[in-house]
Amino acid sequence: MISKNYSEKSYEMFDISFRGTTDFVNYLKNAQTSSTFSHSTLASLAKKEEYIEFSQTTSMEQAIEMFEYGWGDEFESFLSAKKQLDKIFPYIAKKLVLQNNVVGSIPNVFNAINNIPLTMRKKILEEKKNIISVCVDASYPWWIKPNQLFNFGAIVLSCIDFFESMGYRVLVLG
Numbered sequence: 001m002i003s004k005n006y007s008e009k010s011y012e013m014f015d016i017s018f019r020g021t022t023d024f025v026n027y028l029k030n031a032q033t034s035s036t037f038s039h040s041t042l043a044s045l046a047k048k049e050e051y052i053e054f055s056q057t058t059s060m061e062q063a064i065e066m067f068e069y070g071w072g073d074e075f076e077s078f079l080s081a082k083k084q085l086d087k088i089f090p091y092i093a094k095k096l097v098l099q100n101n102v103v104g105s106i107p108n109v110f111n112a113i114n115n116i117p118l119t120m121r122k123k124i125l126e127e128k129k130n131i132i133s134v135c136v137d138a139s140y141p142w143w144i145k146p147n148q149l150f151n152f153g154a155i156v157l158s159c160i161d162f163f164e165s166m167g168y169r170v171l172v173l174g
Helices: 021-030 050-053 061-067 075-089 109-113 148-163
Strands: 002-008 011-017 096-101 120-126 131-135 167-173
Touching: 021 061, 075 148, 131 148, 148 167
Parallel strands: 131 167
Antiparallel strands: 002 011, 096 120
């Protein structure tokens, strides 16, 4: 964890960077609550129904555990939604190119007769070097329902699969 503190116009600001998810989880488990929030009840401690409906958790510890170990509830419905979307997107077959090689699945009779070492043909994918960057905003307001997030995730994954089927390399930024 890399932490920097700044002060400007009587405000104290913290810039914290984490080296990975483990570093972030350790910080969440050990961090003290800021005195700025001491005057009100924290949402992570309040057992209000709208908070529980939004986060699908009943405590901060449960939320950290879900972040650390994952959440598999309703994953099958997520996959089925993605499969339905994949039917809508056109599939573009990747172009296979035959390349002369010392190993492969198709013999090259001309090379074998002429005593050329590359006597086999190997199927390889013709790969484009173009990269598409997909920027995904992973934040969302409290009124968003879980099924909306599932649908959003399924749409993003289907778009990535579509671009990859066109031969592009996809870089996802969040």
